[in-house]
Amino acid sequence: MSGTALDPKTAPAFPIAARTAMKDAQLRKNVRHATEVIQAKRARVVAEMPDWQELREAGKQIRQHTMMHLDFYLEEFERNCTRAGGVAHWARDAAEARQIVTALVKASGSDEVIKIKSMTTEEIQLNQALEEAGIRAYETDLAELIIQLGHDRPSHIVVPALHKNRHEIREIFRREMNLPEIGDRPEDLADAARTFLREKFLRVKTGVSGANFLIAETGGVCIVESEGNGRMCLTLPETLITIAGIDKVLPRYQDLEVMLQLLPRSATGERMNPYNSIWTGVSEGDGPRTFHVVLMDNARTEVLADEEARQTLNCIRCAACQNACPVYRQTGGHAYGSVYAGPIGAILTPQLQEMHHAQSLPYASSLCGACYEVCPVKINIPEVLIHLRNKVVKQNGALNVEAVAMKAIGAIFRSEGRFRAAQRLGRMAETPLVRKDEKGEGWIGWLPGMLGGWTQARDLQEMPKETFREWWEKRGGDGN
């Protein structure tokens, strides 16, 4: 496992990366175990809600509504946050966001930061930029700490170290924290993290966070978490810098009543996560004296411009779709080549790359629909996947193999004569590939070129000697 960041621009195509992941039996075992546990917990706490479907519908409508008034709500958020003593910054892309955050950290007078788990900072590879500027970033979420100390990469939106088991984590802590005697019970490992980080919480003067929700009506920010590391980073430093995608805004405070029910139950299968923090600007004598929020586009407006894919922005990053996905459950997250893995990653990542990279991801799905069923804000992921496949084909031009093949098949299906000729041709063409089994039935174990995808994992039975139509016509065609 390399320590380089997950970058869709340089990552190998999904089928190639997936093949490597599939060979790692330990990884697959860890991913299967973790996703099964979360899925069972989620199912239990969702089942006890008599109004779950109504909450999902409300969640969907709130998010849809927000996107249609995004300019208004962002300006309202900025106004209210500023009034409460916060400072808002805007970043068109990842480079601009990195530049702003780095400058703000330097201006805070610190060469260290404590960080709350934030997929947005992973998206823009912030830690690397900070390091290049001579700023040391400490990840404080247990899973992110495991990733950072293990020089690894996140593989899940909510539980980034889900691909590691306790023995592997123990090895990392033993080596990196210099604790030769450490045990491998989860309690021992959490204790070690507590001791390791407490000194940093009490010392480091600048904190960096993402955001779960920005509240336009009040200018407040909401972060949900489990361990209390979030509260430490939000409360103890003198300066707090929050980076949020422009999609994170919510119209009103009341809308939290929907999101705070949907998110924890979907994400970790809990009725409520241990801690939610809500703060508005700065407050005298309580928490940081300086608060910055960076509102980042980074291609989100491109997603907004595509009417059929716009719903991607409704995502609240619960990862329920990852846990439910039969493809993710086999490959784990790294094969997606992006910090956003699984079904939501398959639609979000290529769009954040403006369809220039990660073009294989919309195909990393069997379109079974499990993701749609569990999505707390009802994003129709299969629909968006098909839309994006269409875009990929169109973008690759009318001359690419898939487009030509589909066109040819369309022409064959339109004409009976061509269809019959194609069947005859198929029987002739397959002859050299067919092998007979002990029952005398013919099987094809290898197909050439693009067709090879079909025979990679299964055999294809040879075509029958006679088609139904031929058989029917031979009988005289009167059905008796």
Place this chain on the structure above:
Amino acid sequence: MGTKVMATASARAEILRRIRAAKGGASDADAASSEWEGLARGYRRSASLERVAVIELLEDRLWDYDAHVARVARVNVAAQVASMLEARGKRRMVVPAGLAVEWLPAGFEFVVDEGMSAAELNEVDGVMTGSTVAIAETGSVVLQNVAGQGRRAATLVPDYHLCVVRVEDVVETVAEGMERLAPTAELTTTFFSGPSATADIEMTRIKGVHGPRFLDVIVVD
């Protein structure tokens, strides 16, 4: 600094322009407001249980999270505090300004938080506070920066939290809880649902990482 401010200002204009182009026009307060009012909210927004059952549900959920819970009459709070501190072996507690003095038993040291440093907070045995709202369905208690609850650091750094919840502040659903909080939405607000926890290692929920690892709640009639 001057050039950076300029960059941010042009980034702002550019992002707003992109948003408006993407969705075909600018939005305004009236349109946003009337549409928001019409959003479907078919979920439960009021209590369905009797009061007695709501309080029992809260206690049940808190126990479920591994908190210790006691329910006492108003006059017995101090005695209950003494017994819980005794059981946990705690002597020196930090308290926010404005906490009801009649809740504090003799024989323990209660230090009023007047801007203690994080290092000083790290040295006390625990913290004791009141609360603004408690939500039974999710077993959540909500603190805001008001008298008797105080600033966030004081309920975070110490390893033990003893929290007093008045029955009149207990609601059944999240929606009712948010409604109670709305008038003071801009105060710093912390929801806690059980002691600090993590499930980052093999999805096993274990109690106690960075926030208080031990939590006692007294529900006062």
